Amino acid sequence: MEEIFETDLSRIGADAKLVTVKLTVSEAIIAQQINDFAYKDYVKQRLAKMLAEHLLQNDLVEFTKQTMHDTGYTSFIARSAILPKERTSSLRKRIQS
Numbered sequence: 001m002e003e004i005f006e007t008d009l010s011r012i013g014a015d016a017k018l019v020t021v022k023l024t025v026s027e028a029i030i031a032q033q034i035n036d037f038a039y040k041d042y043v044k045q046r047l048a049k050m051l052a053e054h055l056l057q058n059d060l061v062e063f064t065k066q067t068m069h070d071t072g073y074t075s076f077i078a079r080s081a082i083l084p085k086e087r088t089s090s091l092r093k094r095i096q097s
Contacts, residue, residue, distance in 0.1 A: 002025065002026065002029070004023070004024040004025075005021065005022065005023055005024075005050055006021070006022040006024070007019070007020065007021050007022070007050065007054045008020040008021075008022075009054075009058060010095050012091050012094075012095065016081075017058075017060065018088070018091050018092065018095060019051060019054055019055060019058070019060065020092075021047050021050040021051045021054060023043060023046055023047055023050070055080055060080055061078050061079065061080045062078070062079045062080070063076070063077065063078055063079075064076075064077045064079070065077070
């Protein structure tokens with residue numbers, strides 16, 4: 001299956017960035033999909049993985065480690081600032097205009 005991925009990193013203010021990942025496939029491939037729900041899930045999974053890779057490659061994830069000596073466990077933590085879908089949509093529209 002031929003897939004074309006594109007990524008974009010747009011600055012939206014002094015410290016904020018909007019990350020966009022895009023998957024393009026031919027209509028012929030989409031028409032071949034028997035189970036439309038499964039294909040939609042596949043596309044979402046692929047986009048989410050590409051988004052995570054892009055965040056990592058562009059140093060947009062903070063990693064920390066917390067050692068709890070009293071319990072003998074260590075927690076590894078990843079953080080990235082995320083906006084609600086509605087805010088992301090309005091920022092995208094502002095950038096495109």
